[in-house]
Amino acid sequence: MWAGQDISVNIELEAATLTANSELIDILLNNLFSNASRHNVEKGGIQIVLRKHYMSISNTAKLNALDTAKLFNRFYKQDPFSQNNGLGLAIGQQIAQCSGIIIHYDFKDQQHVFSVQFKNDQLTRNLQ
Numbered sequence: 001m002w003a004g005q006d007i008s009v010n011i012e013l014e015a016a017t018l019t020a021n022s023e024l025i026d027i028l029l030n031n032l033f034s035n036a037s038r039h040n041v042e043k044g045g046i047q048i049v050l051r052k053h054y055m056s057i058s059n060t061a062k063l064n065a066l067d068t069a070k071l072f073n074r075f076y077k078q079d080p081f082s083q084n085n086g087l088g089l090a091i092g093q094q095i096a097q098c099s100g101i102i103i104h105y106d107f108k109d110q111q112h113v114f115s116v117q118f119k120n121d122q123l124t125r126n127l128q
Helices: 022-038 088-098
Strands: 008-013 045-051 054-060 102-108 111-117
Touching: 022 045, 022 054, 022 088, 022 111, 088 102
Parallel strands: 008 045
Antiparallel strands: 045 054, 054 111, 102 111
């Protein structure tokens, strides 16, 4: 996904298991990874951290913090001239809710940070 872009990627992975619909989780992750790439700066960076019950994806920001009141709304765009449709995070939020996952956004040190929290022992649904 980042081949050919001038973006450095730092990945820290630990073993983690999530019981959920794999196709939906693929869509959620693809949306988050795509956003981290698309809304990055030239010579920027992406950091991915995976722990047993937690994952974070952060990227250097082109603009300031996103509007947290609108962030997961359909068609929300920080840049009104963006060619994107503004559906990715709204879809991701719906996938997270039906999968027993909590998704959170923060803006720190000029970086967008999306955190995904999951606890398998608390999941009561297997959506497969």
